[in-house]
Structures are given as structure tokens and as C-alpha cells.
Amino acid sequence: MKRIIAAGTVALATAFAGTAAAQNEQFIPANFYWVGPYAPGGSGFGGGMIDYFAMLNERDGGINGVKLTWEKCETEYRNDRGVECYERSKKKGPTGATVIHPLSTGITYSLIDKSIADKIPLISMGYGRADSSDGRVFPYVFPLITNYWSQNTAKIKFIGMKEGGMDKLKGKKIVNIYHDSAYGKETIPVLDVQAKKYGFQITHIAVPHPGNEQQSQWLQVRQIRPDWVILRGWGVMNPTALKAAAKVGFPRTKIVGVWWSGAEEDVIPAGDAAKGYIAAGFNLPGTNFPVMQDILKHVYKKGKGDMEDSSRIGSIYHTRGVVAGIVTAEAIRTAQNRFGKGKPITGEQMRWGIENLNIDDKRLKQLGAVGLMNALKVSCMDHEGGGAVKFIQWDGRKWNVISDWIASDQSIVRPMIEASAAQYAKEKGITPRDCSREK
Amino acid sequence: MSEVIFFFEVLAGGLLAGVMYALVALGFVLIYKASGVFNFAQGAMVFFAALTFVSLTERGWNFWLALVVTLAVMVLLGIVTERVVLRPLVNQPQITLFMATIGLTFVLEGLSQLIWGSQPHGLELGIPDVPMEWLSQKWNVNISQFDLFSAFVAGGLVAVLAVFFHRTRIGRALRAVADDHQAALAVGIPLQHIWAIVWAVAGFVALVAGLLWGVRNGVQFALTFVALKALPVLILGGFESIMGAIVGGLIIGASEKLAEVYVGPFVGGGIESWFAYVVALVFLLFRPEGLFGEKIIDRV
Numbered sequence: 001m002k003r004i005i006a007a008g009t010v011a012l013a014t015a016f017a018g019t020a021a022a023q024n025e026q027f028i029p030a031n032f033y034w035v036g037p038y039a040p041g042g043s044g045f046g047g048g049m050i051d052y053f054a055m056l057n058e059r060d061g062g063i064n065g066v067k068l069t070w071e072k073c074e075t076e077y078r079n080d081r082g083v084e085c086y087e088r089s090k091k092k093g094p095t096g097a098t099v100i101h102p103l104s105t106g107i108t109y110s111l112i113d114k115s116i117a118d119k120i121p122l123i124s125m126g127y128g129r130a131d132s133s134d135g136r137v138f139p140y141v142f143p144l145i146t147n148y149w150s151q152n153t154a155k156i157k158f159i160g161m162k163e164g165g166m167d168k169l170k171g172k173k174i175v176n177i178y179h180d181s182a183y184g185k186e187t188i189p190v191l192d193v194q195a196k197k198y199g200f201q202i203t204h205i206a207v208p209h210p211g212n213e214q215q216s217q218w219l220q221v222r223q224i225r226p227d228w229v230i231l232r233g234w235g236v237m238n239p240t241a242l243k244a245a246a247k248v249g250f251p252r253t254k255i256v257g258v259w260w261s262g263a264e265e266d267v268i269p270a271g272d273a274a275k276g277y278i279a280a281g282f283n284l285p286g287t288n289f290p291v292m293q294d295i296l297k298h299v300y301k302k303g304k305g306d307m308e309d310s311s312r313i314g315s316i317y318h319t320r321g322v323v324a325g326i327v328t329a330e331a332i333r334t335a336q337n338r339f340g341k342g343k344p345i346t347g348e349q350m351r352w353g354i355e356n357l358n359i360d361d362k363r364l365k366q367l368g369a370v371g372l373m374n375a376l377k378v379s380c381m382d383h384e385g386g387g388a389v390k391f392i393q394w395d396g397r398k399w400n401v402i403s404d405w406i407a408s409d410q411s412i413v414r415p416m417i418e419a420s421a422a423q424y425a426k427e428k429g430i431t432p433r434d435c436s437r438e439k
Numbered sequence: 440m441s442e443v444i445f446f447f448e449v450l451a452g453g454l455l456a457g458v459m460y461a462l463v464a465l466g467f468v469l470i471y472k473a474s475g476v477f478n479f480a481q482g483a484m485v486f487f488a489a490l491t492f493v494s495l496t497e498r499g500w501n502f503w504l505a506l507v508v509t510l511a512v513m514v515l516l517g518i519v520t521e522r523v524v525l526r527p528l529v530n531q532p533q534i535t536l537f538m539a540t541i542g543l544t545f546v547l548e549g550l551s552q553l554i555w556g557s558q559p560h561g562l563e564l565g566i567p568d569v570p571m572e573w574l575s576q577k578w579n580v581n582i583s584q585f586d587l588f589s590a591f592v593a594g595g596l597v598a599v600l601a602v603f604f605h606r607t608r609i610g611r612a613l614r615a616v617a618d619d620h621q622a623a624l625a626v627g628i629p630l631q632h633i634w635a636i637v638w639a640v641a642g643f644v645a646l647v648a649g650l651l652w653g654v655r656n657g658v659q660f661a662l663t664f665v666a667l668k669a670l671p672v673l674i675l676g677g678f679e680s681i682m683g684a685i686v687g688g689l690i691i692g693a694s695e696k697l698a699e700v701y702v703g704p705f706v707g708g709g710i711e712s713w714f715a716y717v718v719a720l721v722f723l724l725f726r727p728e729g730l731f732g733e734k735i736i737d738r739v
Contacts, residue, residue, distance in 0.1 A: 035549070037660040039557035180709035206709030210664050212656050215452045216699035216711060222581065223445055236661030239559070243655055246569055247583050269559040269657020273568070309556060 026063065026332060026344045027093020028053065030070045031085040032103050037210060037235050038077040040265035041317055045103055046072070047306040048321020049328070051295050051313075054306070056329055058298040063332050064342045069093060075107060082107030083114070090118055095346045098332065099123055099354070101324055105183040108141070115140040120347035121354055125324055126151075126259055126282055130186060130413075133384040134421035135355065136432035142354050144327055145282045145376060145386040148258070149190040149416060150408030152230075154389035155256055155280055156194050157406050159228050170199035175221050177214075177241060178232040180206040183260075187232060193412055211237025218244040231257040238266035239274070246273035256280065256391070263316040267394045275396045280389045283323045283373050285399055287314035290368025291322065316399065323373045330367075331357050355380055355438070374405050380435035387413075448580050449700050450693055455586035457692020458593045459655070462648040463669040464676065464684040465596060466641045471678045472604065473613040473637035474525070474620075475533055479540040482666025483547035484642060486658075488513050489649030493562050493658045494555040506646075513642030521635040529630060530620055548663060559659035568654060589651045596647060597685050600640075604681065613637055617679065667712075674719035677732025686730060691715045 030050055033042030053068040062068055071092060073085035082102055090097045099121050102108045108128035115122045121140045124132070130149040132141035146154070159174070160166040176191055178184035188204055195202040203224055205217050211233060218241075221229060229250065231241055238261045245252060253276040257266070262279025270277075287296065292314055299305050300313065307313050335345045335353025345353065357378045364370045378385035388405040425432055463485060470478035491512055495505035524539050566588045570581035604610035616623040616633050624630050649658070652665050676687025695711040695718070703710045722730065 035552055035557060035660075037664075039552070039660065040559060043557060204708070206703075206707065208709040208712035210661050212652075212661055212664055213456060213668065213711070215456050216449065216696045216703070217708075219445075219449055219452060219696075220700055220704075236559075236656050236659055236664075239561075239657040240655065243568055248581055249570055249575070265559050269561045269659060271561040271563055309558065312558070 023094045024065065024342075024344065025067050025069045025093060026098055027089075027096070028068060028070050028328060029073060029085065029089035029092070029097050029100060031073045031075050031082065031089060031100065033075050033077045034072070035074065036076045041235075041260070041263065042075075042077065042103060044263070044265075044307075044312060044315055044317025045101075045321040045324065047312070048318040048323075049101065049325040050306040050321075051299050051318075052291075052322045052325025052329065054299045054304055055291075055295045058302065058304070059294060063329060064336055066332075066336070066342060066344055068329070068332075075102075075104065077104050077107075079104070079106045079110045083110050086111055086114065090120055093344070095344045096120065098345065098347060098350045099328060101125070101328075102128070105129075105186070106181075109182070112138070112141060118347065119351070121351040123324070123327065123354065125327065126320075127183070130190075131417045131420035131424060133382060133417050134432075135380045135383040136435055137421040137425045137430055138383065139433060140351055142378065142383045142385075144354075144378065144384065145323075145373070146389055146408065147384050147413075147417075148186045149413045150384060150387045150410070151258065151280055151282075151389050152187045152190050153194065153409035153412055154387075154406045155230060155258075156191075156198065157409065158280075158389075158391050158403060159256065160198070161403075161406075163227075166198055172200040172228070173224060173226040174200055174202050174228045174230060175224055175226040176202060176204045176230045176232065177217060177221070178204060178206060179211060179234050179237055180208050181234075183234065184232050187258075190412065190416060191230075193416065194409075197412065207233070207237055207241070210235060212240055214240050214244040215247075218248045218250065221245070221250055222248040227254065229255045231255050231261050233257065233261045233266075237261075239268075239270035242267065242270040242273045242277055252276040253278065253393075259316075259320075262392060262399075264312075264399075265315075265317070272396065274394050277394045278391055278402065279394075279399075281316065281392050281399075282386070282389060283316070283320045284371060284390065284392070284401060285314055285316045285319055286372075289319075289370075289372045291326070291372065292319070292368075294368060295322070319372060323369075326367055326369055326373070327354075327357070327359070327376070330359055330363070334358075354378060355383070357385065380433065380438040444578065444580055448582075449696050451580070451582055452586075453693035453696030454689050455582070455590055455692070456696060457672075457688040457690070458586075458590045458685070459648075459651060459688075460665075460668045460672045460692055461685045461688025462589070462593050462596070462644070462651060463665050464672040464688060465593075465600065465681065466644040466648065467666075467669055467673055468679060468681055468684050469600070469637055469641045469644060472617050472681075474536065474634060475617050476536040476540060477678070478641065479537065479666075480543040480547055481641070481645065481669070482663040483544045483551070484513070484516070484645035485649040485652065485665055486660065486662040487516070487547050487551045487649075488642065488646035489562070489653040489658045489662055490551050490555050490560070492646065492650065493560045493653065497560065509646055510643060513646050514639040517638030517640075517642045518635045520638050521631060525634055525638075526631055544663075548660070552660070557660065559657045560653075562650065562653040562658050564650065564654055566654075585654065592647060592651065593685065593688075596644065597681055600644075600681050603640075609633070609636060668715075671715040671719035673729070674716075675722045675729060677729030680729070680731030683729055683731030687719075691718060694718045 032046030075082040130147040132138035257279040267274035331353040387408040391403040392399040492509040568585035672687040676683025699711040
């Protein structure tokens with residue numbers, strides 16, 4: 001009898017200890033994609049984020065003693081699956097889902113209303129609705145670092161620099177080859193405004209999904225004879241575009257891609273046709289950054305890394321995921337500083353944490369991420385928080401950085417964001433927040 | 440560049456693209472001719488073949504050895520498909536066989552990524568996909584060497600398959616099986632062997648299509664989508680005609696490219712993917728069996 005009581009006591013104690021441990025965990029859903037046509041992006045990004053969290057757990061014991069936990073859910077980059085994964089994960093962990101990285105513009109659109117109702121913030125880092133940068137109308141959406149419109153102004157600035165000044169853009173021809181989807185069309189309005197401002201001629205050419213056949217589009221490019229081509233592709237559309245450009249003899253050094261067209265997976269399949277191609281980026285590749293060295297030391301050397309293919313560690317998608325991990329962890333830290341250190345936070349508190357996030361150069365150095373990403377300061381008014389872009393060029397083997405951080409042109413972007421957000425607020429009957437009252 | 444030259448460049452590009460579509464369509468036609476089944480898994484077979492080949496070469500295998508081994512894998516896949524998927528379904532309604540090929544698609548897609556991973560790969564066959572210089576310089580017309588090579592390969596395949604189907608005993612047996620499983624069995628045609636052979640040949644065609652499309656797009660999951668390009672070709676050319684596949688491919692390729700370039704800009708662009716189906720459906724109004732399809736007359 002005594003033995004039974006003792007065993008029961010041990011079992012109960014273990015259960016309580018387990019519960020206590022579970023209570024001191026912060027759950028972050030890993031709703032990404034590891035199969036299907038967009039798997040390289042999903043697995044790289046997801047792997048980077050998970051690796052960063054694992055490193056924090058191994059090196060620091062989590063954030064102020066709160067261990068980070070996650071669970072993978074396969075979205076297949078499909079809206080319905082993205083919503084299903086969201087619903088499945090939102091109540092997991094002691095405080096529910098902390099934050100969602102939808103990693104898809106379409107899924108982000110599908111979750112905007114749900115995230116407000118459930119008080120779970122969405123981080124659409126480098127994708128999603130550009131006008132959600134206006135935090136007064138979109139309190140739970142954060143298109144952090146740089147939205148598509150900001151990026152596009154940086155791209156035109158880069159082209160202007162290459163031409164010898166913004167005034168030299170007058171009379172130039174630029175073709176915008178875009179994926180015929182909500183994502184692809186997102187930058188058409190801002191390009192039209194820029195064309196008017198700087199006097200260049202813009203032609204938009206749509207590529208139907210998935211973009212595995214682009215002969216007619218590139219023949220049109222050949223006929224127009226543009227000075228530059230902006231490539232706004234995704235997945236197979238990117239290498240196919242570079243191959244098709246080679247086929248019509250258009251120089252790849254005059255093609256500037258969005259960051260979803262600027263990973264190793266976009267250029268390697270194109271072989272020699274990708275040499276000289278330029279892409280925008282808000283994160284840089286490599287394993288030399290101290291934070292990446294820590295991931296190798298504390299995670300991969302212990303056999304706990306998420307990337308099955310070790311050659312992908314430090315690739316663009318992987319380091320982008322690491323940046324997502326840094327941003328997420330720093331927002332949790334910020335929220336803990338306000339709502340109680342060493343305790344898991346709720347989604348609502350995380351929203352505050354992201355909105356008050358400030359990763360300055362000093363903090364970047366402490367994080368070992370100088371050069372990996374740019375400084376970031378978010379506010380109620382500005383859910384973007386950065387707005388600078390670097391440009392990288394593929395030499396056939398690796399990406400080389402060819403510019404400094406180029407700031408976006410907020411004189412163009414911000415009025416467009418506010419106008420679009422105001423229109424959205426009107427349609428949805430939303431009363432914008434008064435940011436001066438937010439603390 | 441003059442408008443006339445540009446028109447011919449678009450036309451030539453479309454015809455050559457159509458040949459690439461025809462290559463994929465051929466795989467569908469083979470299975471349909473022998474079993475009356477629309478093989479939904481053809482796109483997945485293209486992906487599986489190309490991914491196996493490129494994964495072997497990236498592991499240091501000799502080009503020809505990798506090609507032979509991949510071909511052997513595709514033949515094996517055909518035999519296993521016949522044994523595991525089709526044999527238990529003999530004399531079942533065709534819709535059942537069709538559903539089985541849908542299942543096979545997902546199995547193949549998952550298996551490919553499980554074995555070889557989901558990363559895209561580059562593929563070069565040693566023929567540059569760049570314009571032929573002399574043609575560019577003399578006529579200012581860009582025709583890719585690789586496109587011409589693809590057209591040559593597709594032409595060769597069509598010729599070989601046409602001879603195989605019409606001039607050999609196995610070919611005639613294949614056609615008999617397609618007409619009626621039970622009748623073919625009754626006259627002593629070994630149905631299982633015939634199906635295994637035709638699936639193996641379809642695997643070979645998938646390998647060829649996978650290699651050529653892989654050079655153009657890279658070897659990645661999106662290769663499974665090339666099947667979508669073959670569908671309007673099949674509707675137009677007829678599901679059981681090898682010649683229909685090639686002629687249908689040429690018509691679809693040329694018309695979708697011309698439409699994209701000359702009509703697309705007026706309606707926002709990006710029309711070629713659905714315009715191909717419009718062309719195919721218009722043809723169906725006049726020839727429901729497709730251009731080269733067999734007219735089926737049921738007597739009551």
C-alpha cells in the first residue's frame with residue numbers, strides 16, 4: 001500500500017512539475033510549407049526561425065527563463081490550409097498562439113479579421129498588405145521591416161543610382177513583369193506614381209500562374225526594348241524568367257527582382273542564365289554573422305537543427321527565417337519587460353511588444369546580427385518600422401552585396417498607405433486608433 | 440524590328456513551345472490508347488523522372504549511367520503501377536481507373552520529395568538555350584537552339600511511337616486492349632503485359648519531357664504543372680492520336696502566344712493559360728472527338 005501511495009505521489013509530483021514547466025513556455029506556431037511548389041521558401045524560412053528559437057533555448061534557456069516552443073503545421077501555401085493551421089494552433093500553449101507568421105500574402109489576407117477577433121498578431125515580414133503599415137487601422141498586422149511599396153521605391157532609387165541620378169530616369173523604359181496574382185499586382189499603383197514623378201515609361205506585363213512558360217512575355221520585352229526590367233515573381237516563375245530573358249538576349253544585369261525572386265532557389269535552376277541578375281533583400285545570406293555561428297554551435301553541433309540539407313544553412317531563405325526569429329523573440333522580450341519578466345505573454349501583450357519594438361544598431365550588435373538585417377523601430381503609426389533595402393547580385397555561385405542600405409521613399413509611400421488604409425477603414429466600418437493615446 | 444518579323448518570331452516561338460506541350464501530351468495519349476484511361480499522374484511522372492535523373496547526376500553519377508538507371512526506375516514504376524494499381528481494377532469502370540491515377544499522382548509527388556527533397560535543381564544537357572547568333576544577326580530573329588533540339592526530339596519520338604503502334608504486333612495489341620479489355624483477353628492478348636509495357640513507355644516519354652522541361656524551368660515541383668499545358672492539346676488533338684498530340688500542340692502553342700502578345704495588352708495580359716482552353720473548346724464545337732480522335736458510334 002505504501003509503495004502504491006509513494007508511486008502515486010511521484011506520479012503526481014512529476015505531472016505537476018510537467019505542468020509547471022509547460023506553464024513557463026511560449027508557444028509560437030510554425031505554420032509554413034515543406035512540400036509542394038513553394039517548399040524551398042517555406043522550409044528555409046521556417047527552418048531559420050525554428051533554428052533561432054532552438055538556439056535561444058539551448059544557449060540562454062529561452063527568454064528570461066521562458067522556453068520557446070513551436071509546432072509545425074503544413075499550409076502548402078494554400079489559403080484554406082493556412083486558415084486551418086491557424087485555427088488548429090491558436091489555442092495551443094499556456095497562453096495560446098503568441099504570433100502568426102502566415103508566410104503568404106493570400107493567407108495574411110484571410111487571417112486579418114480573425115487575428116483581430118482572437119487578439120493574435122500577424123507578422124507579414126516583407127509581404128502582405130502594404131497599407132497594413134498604418135497601425136491605426138490594422139492594429140494586429142505588422143508588415144515589418146519593409147513592405148512591398150517601400151521596397152519598390154528603393155528599387156527605383158537603385159535604378160536611378162545606376163543611371164547616374166534620379167533625373168536621368170526621365171524617358172527611360174521600365175517593364176514590370178509580375179506574377180498574375182494579388183501578390184504580383186500589389187506594386188502596380190506605386191510604380192505608376194513613381195513613373196509619373198520621375199518621367200519614366202512603365203509597362204506592366206502579367207505572367208499567368210505558375211509562370212513555367214514566359215516566351216510571349218519576354219518577346220514583348222524584346223519588342224519594347226526597356227532599359228530595366230523589374231521581376232516580381234515567385235517559385236518557378238523566377239528561373240523561367242531568367243532563362244527566357246537569356247533566350248531573347250535581354251541582359252540579366254538589367255533585371256532587378258523582388259526579394260521573393262532573390263534566393264538561391266530562384267537562380268540555381270536557371271544556371272548560367274542567372275549570372276549578373278540583381279535582387280532586392282532585407283536580409284543577407286551567410287554563416288559568418290555571430291548569430292549564425294551561435295546557431296551552428298548550439299543547435300547544429302548538437303544535431304538539433306531543422307534544416308535537413310546542411311548546404312542550405314545561411315542561404316537567403318534560412319537567414320530570412322533567422323531574422324523572423326530575432327524579430328519575434330525581441331518582441332516577446334519587449335512585452336515581458338512591460339508585462340512581467342519570466343512569464344509567458346498573451347497574443348494581446350505580444351501585439352504591444354511588436355508595436356514597441358526597437359532593434360537599434362546597439363541591439364543588433366548584442367544580437368550578433370549586424371549586417372544580417374537593418375535596424376528596426378515600430379510604432380502605433382508605423383507597423384513597418386524599417387524601410388531600407390540592400391541589393392545583391394548573383395555571380396553564378398553566390399550572392400554579392402552591391403549596395404548599401406537604400407532607404408525607401410516615404411514621401412511617396414506613406415500618403416498612399418494612409419489613403420488606402422483609410423479606404424479600408426471606411427469599407428469595414430473601422431474607427432482608426434488615436435496613436436497619441438497608446439502607451 | 441519590323442512588325443512582320445516580330446509576328447513570325449512570336450509564331451515560331453509559339454510553334455516550338457507547342458512541341459514542348461506535345462511531348463507531355465504524348466504520355467497521356469499512350470496510356471489512353473492502351474487502357475482508355477486518362478492518366479492524371481503523367482505530370483507527377485515527368486517530375487519524378489527528371490528529379491531522379493538530376494539527383495543522381497548531382498551525386499556524381501555519369502550522365503549516361505544516370506539516364507539508364509532513371510529509365511530503369513521509370514520502367515519499374517510502370518510495372519509496379521500495373522501490378523499494384525491497375526491489375527486489381529481490370530474490367531472496372533474507367534472512372535475507377537481514373538481515380539486510381541489521381542491517387543497515384545499524390546503518391547508519386549510525395550515519394551519524389553521524400554526521396555530526393557524539395558529543393559529545385561538546375562539541369563543542363565549541353566545545348567544552350569540562347570538565340571542562334573547567325574539568325575539573330577542576319578534576320579534579327581531569335582530562335583533558341585534548345586527549342587529546335589526539343590522539336591527534333593519530339594518529332595523523333597512521334598515517328599517512333601507511330602511506327603510502334605501501327606506496325607508492330609504489340610502496338611496492334613495495345614490498340615485492341617484500348618477498344619475492349621474483355622474482348623482483348625478473349626482473343627489471348629495478355630492484358631497485364633500490355634499495360635506494363637505501355638506504362639513503361641509512358642515512363643520513358645515522361646523522362647524525355649522531364650529532361651527538356653527541366654532544362655527550361657529547372658527541376659522542381661512545378662514540373663508537375665506541365666500536365667496542365669498538355670490538357671488543351673489533348674482536347675484539341677484527340678486523346679488517342681499521337682499525330683493529334685503534335686498537331687494539337689502546334690496549334691495551341693502558336694495561338695496562345697499570338698493571343699498573349701496581340702490581344703493580352705488590351706485585356707490586362709496573362710491570358711495565354713486560359714486562351715488555350717478557349718481554342719480547344721471552339722474546336723470541340725466542330726469536332727467533339729478532337730482533330731484526330733476516333734469517332735465513336737454506339738449502335739443500340
